[in-house]
Amino acid sequence: MNAHWQPPPPDLVSATATNHSGIVIDKVRKIYAARKSSAEVVALDDISLTVPKGTILGVIGRSGAGKSTLIRLINGLDKPSEGRVVVNGVDITALDEAALRQARRSIGMVFQHFNLLSSRTAFDNVALPLEIAGTPKAEIEKRVLPLLDMVGLADKRHRYPAELSGGQKQRVGIARALATEPSVLLSDEATSALDPETTDQILDLLKQINRQLHLTILFITHEMAVVKALADRVAVIEGGRIVEEGSTFDVFATPRHELTRRFVSSVTGSAAPDWLAAALKPYQPPGGQAVLRITFKGSDASQPLLSQIARSLNIDLNILSGQVEMIAGHPFGTLIVSAAASPEQLQQVITHFSANNNLVEQLGYVA
Numbered sequence: 001m002n003a004h005w006q007p008p009p010p011d012l013v014s015a016t017a018t019n020h021s022g023i024v025i026d027k028v029r030k031i032y033a034a035r036k037s038s039a040e041v042v043a044l045d046d047i048s049l050t051v052p053k054g055t056i057l058g059v060i061g062r063s064g065a066g067k068s069t070l071i072r073l074i075n076g077l078d079k080p081s082e083g084r085v086v087v088n089g090v091d092i093t094a095l096d097e098a099a100l101r102q103a104r105r106s107i108g109m110v111f112q113h114f115n116l117l118s119s120r121t122a123f124d125n126v127a128l129p130l131e132i133a134g135t136p137k138a139e140i141e142k143r144v145l146p147l148l149d150m151v152g153l154a155d156k157r158h159r160y161p162a163e164l165s166g167g168q169k170q171r172v173g174i175a176r177a178l179a180t181e182p183s184v185l186l187s188d189e190a191t192s193a194l195d196p197e198t199t200d201q202i203l204d205l206l207k208q209i210n211r212q213l214h215l216t217i218l219f220i221t222h223e224m225a226v227v228k229a230l231a232d233r234v235a236v237i238e239g240g241r242i243v244e245e246g247s248t249f250d251v252f253a254t255p256r257h258e259l260t261r262r263f264v265s266s267v268t269g270s271a272a273p274d275w276l277a278a279a280l281k282p283y284q285p286p287g288g289q290a291v292l293r294i295t296f297k298g299s300d301a302s303q304p305l306l307s308q309i310a311r312s313l314n315i316d317l318n319i320l321s322g323q324v325e326m327i328a329g330h331p332f333g334t335l336i337v338s339a340a341a342s343p344e345q346l347q348q349v350i351t352h353f354s355a356n357n358n359l360v361e362q363l364g365y366v367a
């Protein structure tokens with residue numbers, strides 16, 4: 001049943017690859033060679049992705065899907081076996097070590113475990129990439145203070161990592177990533193070590209930075225809630241392949257791949273609650289009711305639609321669960337209802353609900 005995601009036509013990617021500002025990943029494969037005790041691993045297989053300048057792409061996948069490998073290829077820590085990675089028009093895969101060091105200054109990295117030097121204060125951690133780049137001391141002072149201010153840590157500049165909370169450490173990590181004024185920011189599970197409230201604050205900060213600095217961001221995560229909060233577009237990766245890609249709203253509203261559906265249902269309430277899942281039957285028991293899940297996309301008010309249908313068809317519709325929320329700035333709602341209806345009436349209910357681009361699925365029956 002899964003619709004297979006098709007990569008963009010190769011001509012389109014190749015034509016834009018060299019003078020594209022942002023990130024272009026062009027038909028990339030990464031194979032780790034076989035070693036004595038382990039077979040060859042195809043970590044990435046024919047990956048093509050484009051992140052236009054100033055936009056945010058979330059790459060989501062389970063453990064072992066290939067996310068970290070992808071990040072390592074973009075920041076030039078590793079080379080693809082085939083294909084190219086172009087960052088701001090520069091083919092990262094074709095650079096020698098010296099040119100790569102230079103190119104990396106335009107790529108900021110944020111890490112899950114912050115990677116701060118414990119012997120350095122917040123200020124000195126942010127200053128480190130500038131010191132390495134040979135920036136004069138006065139210039140470092142001028143750059144670091146506004147960055148600490150931007151991440152809300154100006155008053156903590158003399159604190160050591162051990163004296164900072166997880167969220168504060170990640171703020172230092174973000175300020176450090178911005179020190180060399182990169183145009184691209186890569187984030188490797190930046191919020192995975194943080195509690196939910198701190199996660200929200202860090203995601204807000206990343207969004208603010210994206211808008212303020214017009215920064216291109218590619219982040220990897222295994223959490224759909226992070227994608228929902230941050231990404232303009234999302235790519236779902238599984239077994240080294242992109243199995244689905246699209247705007248965040250479209251992927252949430254109409255997930256096509258089974259894995260995407262599972263990710264989406266973990267955050268949108270589109271999954272049937274446990275008690276209902278346990279009670280669902282594939283056939284209609286005597287006196288049973290059909291159970292429908294309706295996904296509302298856009299500004300449709302579900303309540304008037306429900307009462308209109310119940311009135312015009314003269315049937316009872318019971319709400320079993322429901323949720324409305326905002327995804328990528330658009331309202332998105334899921335409603336699960338049961339209907340005591342004849343097969344003909346049920347068909348009419350489905351037809352009514354399906355109007356206006358809503359998605360209707362029959363989950364089964366309950367007694």
Ligand SMILES: Nc1ncnc2c1ncn2[C@@H]1O[C@H](COP(=O)(O)OP(=O)(O)OP(=O)(O)O)[C@@H](O)[C@H]1O
Pocket residue numbers: 032041042043061062063064065066067068069070222
């Ligand atoms: N240096 C390496 N040598 C051999 N195989 C590797 C190497 N690095 C990664 N792999 C394999 O490549 C595949 C992708 O790994 P990768 O670390 O990119 O996944 P991931 O999605 O980042 O996983 P996680 O979320 O657990 O970090 C896995 O099967 C992994 O075992």
